[in-house]
C-alpha cells in the first residue's frame with residue numbers, strides 16, 4: 001500500500017513507519033521536522049489546510065516524475081502528528097493544533113477519496129492521566145464502553161478528534177479508525 005504518514009519524525013511514528021516499510025508498504029512521512037528515516041518526506045505545517053491537501057495530491061519523488069504516469073494516489077493515511085501532551089506549550093495551543101491538524105487531515109483525505117484513515121487518539125480520553133488529582137476510573141479493566149470525560153486540553157482535543165472522525169465517516173463512508181494509544185516508552 002502507498003501510505004501517507006503524519007508525525008513520522010516523532011517518538012512513536014518513526015517506529016510505526018519502520019514497521020510499515022518492513023512489511024513492504026511505500027511510506028511518505030509528512031511532518032514539520034525532518035527525520036532520519038529512509039523514506040520520502042514533506043515538511044509542512046498540518047495546521048494549514050492548503051498545505052495538507054497539497055501534500056496529499058502532489059509528486060514527492062523524482063522517480064514519480066520519471067514514470068510519467070501522473071501523481072500516484074494514496075491507499076491510506078496514518079495521522080500521528082500532534083502536540084503529544086499538556087505542559088509543552090499552553091493548554092489552548094495544544095487543543096487548537098491537535099483539533100485543527102486532525103480536521104485538516106481527515107477532510108483532505110476524504111475529499112481526495114483516500115479510502116482509509118487511521119489516527120492516534122489516546123488513553124487520556126478516559127481522564128486518567130493529566131487530571132488534577134488522583135482520579136479513579138469508573139471500572140477496570142477499562143474498555144471502549146468507559147465514558148470519555150477529559151479534564152485537560154490534550155484529552156479534550158483527542159475526544160473532539162474522535163467526534164470529527166465519526167462525523168466524516170458517517171458523511172463520506174470512509175473507513176476511519178482511532179487508536180486510543182497507551183504510554184509510548
Ligand SMILES: NC(=O)c1ccc[n+]([C@@H]2O[C@H](COP(=O)([O-])OP(=O)(O)OC[C@H]3O[C@@H](n4cnc5c(N)ncnc54)[C@H](O)[C@@H]3O)[C@@H](O)[C@H]2O)c1
Nearest residue numbers: 007009010011012032045046080081082084120181183184
Ligand atoms: N507518546 C505517548 O505516550 C502517546 C500516548 C498516547 C497517544 N499518543 C499520540 O500518538 C501520536 C504520536 O505521539 P509521539 O509521542 O510520537 O509524539 P511526538 O511529539 O514525538 O511526535 C509528533 C510529531 O508530530 C509533528 N507535528 C506536530 N505538530 C505538527 C504540525 N502542526 N505539522 C506537522 N507536524 C507536526 C512533530 O514535529 C513530531 O515529529 C500523537 O498523536 C500523540 O498524541 C502518544
